[in-house]
Amino acid sequence: MDLYLPIANLSVNALVIIALGFGVGWLSGMFGVGGGFLTTPLLIFYGIPPTVAAASAASQVTGASVSGMFAHARRKGVDYHMGGVMVVGGVFGSLFGAWLFEILRASGLIDTVIAVLYVVMLGSVGGLMLRESLGTIRAGKRGETVRAARRRHHPLIATLPFRWRFYRSGLYISPLGPFILGMLTGVLTMLLGVGGGFFLVPAMIYLLGMGTQVVVGTSLFQILFTTAAATMVHATTTRAVDIVLAVLLLIGSVAGAQLGTRFAARLKPEQLRLALAxxxxGVAIRMALGLGWRPDEIYSVELA
Structure with missing residues (x-):
């Protein structure tokens, strides 16, 4: 079942795109990530131009986040106060990211920058998560008790002024910390089409000191509004959003997010972290190979 994508200017198999959206939505519900860190590179591997893939993936992440966030909200796992501060930062970050996106695209560097950022960020985050999860699993097999780290915000966060109380998270910290995290997430959303959850979730735990019971839901809440803002900015400035591609991704991701939320409750946290790592x-390695792989023939001419 082939469909033509007007902005990407090519035909794709609709069932493949829907299945891709379902898988990414499933991961969104399981790990509290928007899933865009997988959507964009997978679309690029499929042949979608990087600029269209990044812009369209942001809209898909919005749909996946809506479904997953409501599932966590029913369990009272969302800190709306904290999420609201991050959303404001995300909107400002999206505007700055749009300006940066246009500069890079005008200079012809946007495709290379997208690929390099993915390799660096995914490689770093994946490596840290793999080391931590393997250490926890090994300790469990040896019968050792893994002492949970004391939940406390980072000293840098403690130095920021204007402290607020975030009752759901049990924190008394400056709103500037979550605001800056929201801005960074907004920039990443514009440049890479990601929700930023793979960066935001660890930052909320290790920098802000939030408890794991509210991190996933709050992350999805912030991602929902940030990606919605990024999609609107892309649609009005870069005009790289392919609505047909976005709808196909959304169809699969909404259902996948609900199933992922239910499945996550059946696995241990270290198993979830290992799977995500x-x-x-895997995606980082594939992107790195794409940067360095030289085809046998750079140009090919086919005579009719």
């Missing part, structure tokens, strides 16, 4: 590293 392997997926992230």
């Amino acid at each position: 392997l997926i992230v590293l």
Whole structure:
């Protein structure tokens, strides 16, 4: 079942795109990530131009985040106060990211920058998650008790002024910390089409000191509004959003996010982290190979 994508200017198999959206939505519900860190590179591997893939993936992440966020909200796992501060930062970050996106595209560097950023960020995050999860699993097999780290915000966060109380998270910190995290997520959303959850979730735990019971839901809440803002900015400035591609991704991702949320409750946290780390590293390696792989023939001419 082939469909023509007007902005990408090519035909794709609709069932393949829907299946891709379902898989990414499933990961969104399981790990609290928007899934765009997988959507964009997978679309590029499929043949979608990087600029269209990044812009369209942001809209798909919005749909996946809506479904997953409501599932966590029913369990009272969303800190709306914290999420609201991050959303404001995300909107400002999206505007700055749009300006940066246009500069890179005008200079012809946007495709290379997208690929390099993916390799660096996914490789770093995946490596750290793999080391931590393997250490926890090995300790469990040896019968050792893994002492949970004391939940406390980073000293850099403690130095920021204007402290607020975030009751759901049990924190008394400056709103500037979550605001800056939201801005960084907004920039990443514009440049890479990601929700930023793979970066935001660890930052919320290790920098802000949030408890794991509210991290996933709050992350999805922030991702929902940031990706919605990024999609609108892309549609009005870069005009790289392919609505047909976005709709196909959304059809699969909404259903996948609900199933992923239910499945996550059946696995141990270290197993979830290990699975996500392997997926992230796999995508990073594939992107790195794409940067350095030289085809046998750079140009090919086919005579009719």
